[in-house]
Amino acid sequence: MVTPGATTDGTMYIGHTNDGYGPGLVGPYPDEEITNLIFIPAANHSPNSVRRIFYDAKSGGDMGEGWDYEALRPPVSISQVPHTYGYLSSAYGIMNEHGLMCSEATDYARVTPSFDPHKRWLYSSELSNIALERCKTPVEAVDLIGKLIQTYGYYGYGETLVFANATEAWVMEMVGILDGEGGVFAVQKVPDGEVFAGGNLFRIGETDPSNPNQKISDNAQEVAMKEGWWDPAQGSFNFAEAYSAGEFTHPYHTLSRIWSIYNRIAPKQKYPAIVSDWKPSVYPFSIIPDEQLNKTEIFSLFRDHYEGTEWDLTKGPAAGPFGDPYRELGEMDELDGGADERIVAGAWAYPVSSLSCGYSYICEPRDDMPDEIEGILWFGFAQPYETCYMPVFAKVSNISSQFFNGTRSHYSREWGYWPFSTVTNWARLRYNSMIPLIQKTQHRIEGREFEDVTRIIEKMPDYTHQYGGEAAQGVLTEYSKRNAEMVIDEWWNLSDQLIVRFSNGMIWDPDTNTDTLAGYPDSWYNSTGYQYGPRVYRTDILAKTPGLVYTNTTIPISSAVNPQSIRSLLI
Numbered sequence: 001m002v003t004p005g006a007t008t009d010g011t012m013y014i015g016h017t018n019d020g021y022g023p024g025l026v027g028p029y030p031d032e033e034i035t036n037l038i039f040i041p042a043a044n045h046s047p048n049s050v051r052r053i054f055y056d057a058k059s060g061g062d063m064g065e066g067w068d069y070e071a072l073r074p075p076v077s078i079s080q081v082p083h084t085y086g087y088l089s090s091a092y093g094i095m096n097e098h099g100l101m102c103s104e105a106t107d108y109a110r111v112t113p114s115f116d117p118h119k120r121w122l123y124s125s126e127l128s129n130i131a132l133e134r135c136k137t138p139v140e141a142v143d144l145i146g147k148l149i150q151t152y153g154y155y156g157y158g159e160t161l162v163f164a165n166a167t168e169a170w171v172m173e174m175v176g177i178l179d180g181e182g183g184v185f186a187v188q189k190v191p192d193g194e195v196f197a198g199g200n201l202f203r204i205g206e207t208d209p210s211n212p213n214q215k216i217s218d219n220a221q222e223v224a225m226k227e228g229w230w231d232p233a234q235g236s237f238n239f240a241e242a243y244s245a246g247e248f249t250h251p252y253h254t255l256s257r258i259w260s261i262y263n264r265i266a267p268k269q270k271y272p273a274i275v276s277d278w279k280p281s282v283y284p285f286s287i288i289p290d291e292q293l294n295k296t297e298i299f300s301l302f303r304d305h306y307e308g309t310e311w312d313l314t315k316g317p318a319a320g321p322f323g324d325p326y327r328e329l330g331e332m333d334e335l336d337g338g339a340d341e342r343i344v345a346g347a348w349a350y351p352v353s354s355l356s357c358g359y360s361y362i363c364e365p366r367d368d369m370p371d372e373i374e375g376i377l378w379f380g381f382a383q384p385y386e387t388c389y390m391p392v393f394a395k396v397s398n399i400s401s402q403f404f405n406g407t408r409s410h411y412s413r414e415w416g417y418w419p420f421s422t423v424t425n426w427a428r429l430r431y432n433s434m435i436p437l438i439q440k441t442q443h444r445i446e447g448r449e450f451e452d453v454t455r456i457i458e459k460m461p462d463y464t465h466q467y468g469g470e471a472a473q474g475v476l477t478e479y480s481k482r483n484a485e486m487v488i489d490e491w492w493n494l495s496d497q498l499i500v501r502f503s504n505g506m507i508w509d510p511d512t513n514t515d516t517l518a519g520y521p522d523s524w525y526n527s528t529g530y531q532y533g534p535r536v537y538r539t540d541i542l543a544k545t546p547g548l549v550y551t552n553t554t555i556p557i558s559s560a561v562n563p564q565s566i567r568s569l570l571i
Contacts, residue, residue, distance in 0.1 A: 001013070001014045001015075001103075001162055001164060001169050001171070001190055001195065001196040001197075001286075002014075002195050002293060002298055003169055003190055003191070003192045003193060003194055003195070004166070004167070004192060005192040005193030005194075005292075006192075006193050006194060006195050006288070006289050006292060006293060007292055007293055007294070007295075007298070008292045008293065008294045009294070009295065009366075010366075010367075011166075011295075011364050011365075011366050012101075012164050012165065012166055012167070012169060012364065012365060012366075013295075013298050013362055013363065013364050014101050014102075014103050014162055014164045014169065014362070014363050015103060015298075015301070015302060015360065015361060015362040015363070016092075016094075016103035016104055016105075016162075016360065016361055017302055017352070017353075017354065017357050017359075017360040017384055018090065018091050018092075018104075018357065018358050018359050018360065019354045019356045019357050019358065020058070020091075020356060020358055036090055036358065036359040036379070036381060036403055036404065036416070036417060037088060037089075037090050037094075037359070037379055037392070037399065037403040037404055038088070038089055038090065038399075038403070038404045039086070039087075039088055039089075039396065039398055039399045040086060040087050040088075040089055040129075040133075041086045041397070041398075042083070042084060042085050042086035042097065043083070043084050044082065044083050045080045045081065045082055045083070045084065047082075049080040050077035050078065050079060050080050051077055051078050051079070051080040051081075051130070051133075052075050052076070052077045053075075053076045053077055053078060053121050053122065053126055053152075054126060055076075055115055055123075056123045056125045056126065056156065058091075059115075059123040059124075059125070059155060059156030059157060060106070060112050060156045060157035061112055061113055061114050061115050061120075061123065061155035061156035061157070061176070062114040062115070076117050076121050078121075078130075078148070078152065081133075081134055084133035084134060085097050085098060085132065085133055085134070085136075086395070086397075087129070087132040087133065088377055088392065088394070088399075089128075089129055089132070090359060091104075091125060091358075092104040092124065092125050092128045092129075092161075093125075093128035093129040093131065093132040094132075094361060094363065094377060095132070095363050095375055095377050095394050096132040096133070096135075096394065097374060097394055097395050098136040098165075098374055098394075099165050099166060099365035099369075099374035099375035099394055100131075100132060100135055100136060100137065100138065100141060100163065100164075100165050101163065101164050101165065101363040101365065101375065102128045102131065102132060102141070102161060102162065102163055103161075103162045103361075103363075104124060104128060104159065104160065104161055104162070105159070105160040105162075105198050105199050105200055105201075106124075106157045106158070106159060106160075106200055106248075107157065107158035107159060107160055107173065107175075107200055107201055107202050107244065108157070108158065108200065108201065108244065108245045108246060108247060108248045109157060109158030109175040109176075109202070109243055109244060109245055110175075110227070110229065110243055110244070110245050111175065111176060111177070111178050112156060112157055112158075112176070113154070113155045113156070113176035113177065113178050114155060115155045115156075116153070116155065119153045119180075119181040119182075120152075120153035120154060120155040120176060120181075120183075121152040121153055121155075122148055122149060122152050122153065122154055122155070123154070123155055123156040123159075124156070124159035124161055124174065127145045127148060127149075127161065127174075128161055130144070130145075130148065131144055131145055131161075131163065136165075137165055137168075138163035138164055138165055138168055138169060138170045139168070139170065141163040141170075142161075142163060142170050142172045142187045142215065143215075145161065145172060145174075145185070146172075146185055146187070146215070146217060149174060149182060149183040149185055149217070150182045150183070150217065151182075153176070153177075153181050153182055153183060154174055154175070154176040154177075154182070154183030155176050156176065158173070158174065158175040158202060158243065158244070159173070159174050159175075160172065160173045160174075160198055160202070160203070161174070162196070162198075164363075164365075165365055166365040166366055166367045166369075166375075167367065168189065168192075169189065169190040169196070170187055170188065170189050170190070171187065171188050171189075171190060171196060171198070171203065171204065171285075172185060172186070172187045173185060173186050173187075173202050173203070173204050173239065173240075173243075175243045177219075177223060182217075182219065183217070184217050184219060184220045184223055184243065185215075185216070185217045185220070186204045186207055186214070186215070186216045186217070186220060186239040187204075187214060187215035187216070188204045188207075188213060188214050188215075188285065189213040189214070190285075190286050191213075191286065193288055194286040194287060194288050195261075195262075195265060195286060195287055195288075195289055195293075196285065196286040197257070197258045197261040197262060198258065199254050199257050199258065200247070200248050200253065200254045201240075201244065201246075201247055201248075201254040201255070201258075201278065201280075202239065202240035202243060202244040202280065203240060203280060203285055204239045204240055204280070204285065205238050205239065205240050205241070205280040205281060205285065206236050206237065206238050206239075207220075207237055207238070207239050208236075216239065220237070220239065220242075221237050224237070224242040224243070229241075229242045229243065230242045238280070240279075240280040241279065241280065244278075244280075246278045247278050249347070250347045251278065252311075252349040252350070253349075253350045254278070254350070255275060255278060255282065255283070256273070256306065256311050256349040256350065257350060257351070257352050258283050259271055259272075259273055259283060260304055260306055260309065260311070260352060261301055261304075261352070262283055262284075262287055263309065264301065264304070265287070265289035265290065265293060265297075265301075266287050266288070266289050266290045267290065268290045269287065269290075271283060273309060273310045273311065274310070295364075295450065298362065299362060299378070299389060299446070301352070302352055302353060302360050302362075302384035302385075303352075303353055303384050303385040304351065304352040304353055304384075304385070305325035305326075305351045305352075305353055305385065306349065306351060307325075311349040313325040313326070313327065313348070313349070313351055314431070314432070317527060318348075320524075321520045321521055321524035322429075322430045322431050322432050322433065322521075323431050323432040324428045324431045325351065325353075325385070325431065326351075326355040326383075326424075326428060327348045327355070329348075329355075329356075352384070353383050353384040353385035353386075354383070355383060355424075357382060357383050357384060358381075358382070358408070358417075359379065359380065359381055359382070359417075360380050360384040360387065361377055361378060361379045361380065361389075362377075362378045362389065363375060363376070363377050363378070364376050364378070365394070369457060370457065370460040370461050370464065372395060372460050372461075372464050372469060372472040372473065372476070373393055373394065373395060373456075373457060373460060373476065374393075374394045374395055375393075375394040376391050376392070376393055376394065376453060377391070377392045377393075377394065378390065378391055378392075379391075379392055379403070380420070381416055381417045381419075381420040381421070382417060382420035382421040382423075382424055383420070383421075383424045385424075386420065386423050386424045386427060386435075386438050386442075387420050387442075388420070388441070388442050388445050388446060388487055388490075388491060389446060389449075390449070390480075390483060390484045390487050391449055391452075391453050391480065391483065392480045392484070393476040393477075393479075393480055395473055395476060396473070396476055396477040396480050397473055397474070397477045398477060398481075399477075399480060399481060399484075400416070400480075400481040400484045400485050402414070402415060402416035402484065402485060402488055403416055403484065406418070408421075413492060416484070416488045419488060419491035419492040419494070419495050420491055422495045423438060423491060423494055423495050423498060426495065426498050426499060426502070427498065429502060430502050430507075430518075433502065433507060433518070434498055434502055437494075437497070437498070437501075438494065438498075441490070441491075441494050445487055445490060449483065449487075452479070452483065456475070456476070456479065460472060460475075463475065505517065505518075506518075522551065522552050526549050529543075541564065
């Protein structure tokens with residue numbers, strides 16, 4: 001979350017990356033296994049109607065012994081309101097027609113209660129959607145969610161929901177209760193001029209009920225004392241320390257990402273990359289960047305494999321010869337658990353741009369936007385580092401089917417997710433050679449889109465005045481659909497280019513129509529023991545030479561020279 005005072009254009013930005021494995025990401029309705037983005041239109045509802053609550057199978061909260069959700073009669077539901085707003089959603093709610101934005105993070109809490117139709121109905125996915133259906137401001141959203149949690153209960157993982165509009169931004173963290181009804185939550189406002197970074201870790205620390213920039217559930221301290229997670233004699237109440245179980249899976253699963261973002265925007269603060277514990281006080285809740293950030297810099301925050309830092313994933317033996325920043329994760333890498341389960345083989349600092357990412361986005365509402373626009377969602381498929389963000393206006397009437405058709409279990413050129421995933425996975429074959437071409441295409445398209453959006457914002461008031469609001473919505477809808485489909489086609493073209501230009505161990509240059517056998521970097525020849533050949537027999541003699549390294553220097557010799565003579569030429 002980047003507040004207006006921290007940006008060069010005075011715009012609020014919030015963003016989210018949704019990581020996950022499996023064939024698809026679950027949307028707000030069951031049996032609708034979507035790859036990424038869907039649009040829910042505004043609707044009017046009859047008196048006494050109800051809004052069904054759907055169980056989220058990816059909540060981490062089991063159905064509970066003896067319960068069959070689909071067999072529940074009547075279905076779990078809450079009272080419906082007369083009118084619900086149109087909004088964009090995916091695994092969680094994203095942005096509604098009034099420019100209310102949402103992003104999310106799953107947090108490792110001390111408890112993960114199961115769904116129970118009598119006392120625990122709600123998870124963050126449904127809460128985020130309900131808030132966007134019914135609210136116009138962040139404060140309305142967090143207040144509504146607090147009431148829903150206390151009334152209907154909360155199940156599943158701990159969660160963070162971030163809500164913002166053009167002027168203010170709030171972070172809300174929540175956790176369920178094992179014994180009893182309801183749930184526990186804390187809320188904190190991000191000061192204007194500051195940047196908040198989170199991700200799979202509770203970030204709200206010390207809380208004060210008298211602080212107007214904080215909110216906390218009435219039962220938060222009581223439950224913590226009852227469970228033995230907080231003793232008032234030991235100091236003031238700290239929400240994160242009371243309810244967090246630390247980082248998922250292993251140290252630096254979360255902290256390295258928070259550090260990386262803060263380090264990139266405020267290097268003068270010299271936040272440490274290596275710490276001794278996960279406690280929320282390790283890094284501030286939010287920080288003031290050294291310099292105000294522009295839109296390109298904000299987009300780049302998700303494009304990060306820790307390049308140039310202690311955690312740089314493009315370096316070292318695991319990156320291979322060509323700087324592959326992605327790692328193959330095993331079962332132990334995703335194991336929830338305590339410290340005794342964290343010393344495992346193959347654990348890596350988890351990158352901001354993760355190989356498992358299904359989608360990411362950045363939202364921007366602006367005070368100076370015409371009412372017909374309210375806000376813009378910049379949506380990207382697959383891994384943020386290699387994706388291309390596409391604008392979708394908040395007040396569209398529908399979106400391209402390429403946003404929501406398809407799953408990750410079936411490959412198809414008809415579905416928008418696949419060209420982006422294909423580009424990333426092909427680039428891993430020779431990443432340092434392919435990423436410049438990917439970034440060049442990325443910058444060209446996003447630069448064009450920035451210009452398009454600026455032009456639309458400038459012309460929209462006159463267009464609305466001349467043709468009316470319905471026509472204006474048609475323009476926004478048509479541009480959002482047409483541009484997305486054009487970008488997806490361009491990314492398929494990029495995918496095809498990479499396959500042609502980087503295949504069979506060769507690099508083809510279309511300008512000169514020549515192939516190059518690029519080989520491996522010198523460091524890779526040395527680390528793999530390939531620096532001797534097999535250009536000669538008896539390489540075992542050469543292998544006994546202390547300090548022998550590959551230098552990419554050619555020494556011409558007669559084929560009759562014996563290995564001992566060759567050895568004398570090399571030392």
